[in-house]
Amino acid sequence: MTHIEAFVHQLTEALKGRNADYIEARLEESQSSHITYRGRELESIGRTTAIGGNVRALVKGGWGFVSFNNLGELAGSVELAVKQAQLVGNQESQLAQVEPAVDVVSAEKDKNPVAIPLAEKKQLLDEYNDIIWRTPRLQTSIIGYSDGYKKVIFLNSLGSYIEQERADIALRLAAVATEGSEVQQAGLSLGSRGDFSLIKGRQREVELMAQHAVELLSAPQVKGGEYTVVLDPVLAGVFVHEAFGHLSEADFVYENDHLRQIMVLGRSFGNAELNIVDSAAVPGLRGSYKYDDEGVPATKTYLIREGKLVGRLHSRETAAKMKEKPTGNARAVNYRYPPIVRMSNTYIEPRVTPFEDIISDIKEGVYAKNWYGGTTSMEMFTFSAGEAYMIRQGKLAEPLRPVVLTGNVFTTLMNIDAIGNDLEMNQGGGCGKGEQMPLPVSNGSPHIRIRKCLVGGR
Ligand SMILES: [Zn+2]
Structure with a gap:
């Protein structure tokens, strides 16, 4: 039995017979990577994986919430969340009616960007940074890239069981130009639902962004x-x-x-x-x-x-x-x-x-x-x-x-x-x-x- 099946089994057992108006739990497995630059310096680069989950319980309008990193803590977490909720609950629980759902939503269209080698991502960002630095009068650049891929399993005491996968990419670039005491900045924010190809091929936009920071140095101020x-x-x-x-x-x-x-x-x-x-x-x-x-x-x-x-x-x-x-x-x-x-x-x-x-x-x-x-x-x-x-x-x-x-x-x-x-x-x-x-x-x-x-x- 995989740890996910074990989790679902344990949780189903744990949800039985608890003295709560409502209980839900989620388990999350995630991978992510990030690359940041300050100026020409690579500031940080890395990949991480994480697994964790939480339990949320509702008793008489009061919520208890406990998160954990070790699946062994699941049974204890259910108990603790219910206990917390009992301590704060002092009215009637109110939750809008929703039909329980059983569904598996795979990330069929989401590619996993974390699987792309870091070297390939760094190569693209190096190229963008070089373009920024080719612009005269540029003082510095800031680049932050992050991506992630996660699978989340959700269960609740109504009988819902939902698995969802999703991917995400975010990239922010900024160029800072200076002249004397004058500082101007231009930026570009890109993102996608995991499709790395969508943040490629942006050389021209990056170039225009850097040039724009410099052009601002000599642009007039609006009359308020x-x-x-x-x-x-x-x-x-x-x-x-x-x-x-x-x-x-x-x-x-x-x-x-x-x-x-x-x-x-x-x-x-x-x-x-x-x-x-x-x-x-x-x-x-x-x-x-x-x-x-x-x-x-x-x-x-x-x-x-x-x-x-x-x-x-x-x-x-x-x-x-x-x-x-x-x-x-x-x-x-x-x-x-x-x-x-x-x-x-x-x-x-x-x-x-x-x-x-x-x-x-x-x-x-x-x-x-x-x-x-x-x-x-x-x-x-x-x-x-x-x-x-x-x-x-x-x-x-x-x-x-x-x-x-x-x-x-x-x-x-x-x-x-x-x-x-x-x-x-x-x-x-x-x-x-x-x-x-x-x-x-x-x-x-x-x-x-x-x-x-x-x-x-x-
Ligand atoms: Zn907001």
Whole structure:
């Protein structure tokens, strides 16, 4: 009997006759590799494998959670999780009804990137780093590559048994240029569902990124003020994830009175063209899966449909507490953590307007591209674009130093008055919530136009 069969057998035995309203367990086997550079120096390179699992128990509304690295600890972990839950539980357990599932989801389309020799990955990154360093006035480069392949087995006391495999690749490159006291940076984030060939052949993009960092040194600063701003799919996608998506996470809404008064289903948040979706059911993206980490099937959830708030993201518990349908959005970054409400693939649906028409009637505006960084605090956001251009008389004009966009997410959504036909999904980057990061997600949008957006330099 393999250790997995032994685990399943032990667990099935352990789940019997426990004094809990609900128990679930997961076992995770993972392989990963990483390569990082600082400047020309290879900073670290390596491969790791890990095995571990956890047990989560619910008693009278209280949760117990125990993770372990040794399968021998399983029986003890079940007992401990139930005991912990009994200590904190003091009300009625609430979990939305979900049919038990028995399923094996193999990673048929996901290749295992960890199996590719490290030397082959390093060769590609060396080539990218050489391209960056060929650019004059470059001060330094930063490269971080990581990949992983994991198999997760999930069981619960309802009778679910789900095996899922998945692969993931993320690559971030950045180039820093300096002149005197002036420092400018440009970056590129790439990722895929395990397909290494998708991060190959990016030589031209890497070259343009490095050149862009240098060009920024001599670009003018934008004159601060309110502009009509056009966001590219990358920046609009990140805006939707960071500024709006996190506010749609039901645990956050449930616990926050202020937000609960704002995020009222049926309320108008934008014009009738605006549709915002979160869907793990779209295949092949970094945030895609068939079942979440509570064994709930993935769904396509409209958050905003025709301008109105129509949904939010749920775990089984938040769905029950808010009397809404579960959406399959409970996810854990790995076995050391319990699942919490998370996004998957979040995007603005495309409409019909081509990019040329979006900018054609703008006399003086700003075209902001690429994500550089930013912060959100409830409904307020401050985002830096990695790249920006003036729009003059309906045409793209001179490049600008990176711009900072500031505003209230709800006002900004209301001010979106054109949505493009060119949806693109960002597969780079990862999401952080609490201690759990980076979680593979994707986000996307077509080009969008925002009226009266506050723009500053940084
Ligand atoms: Zn996030």
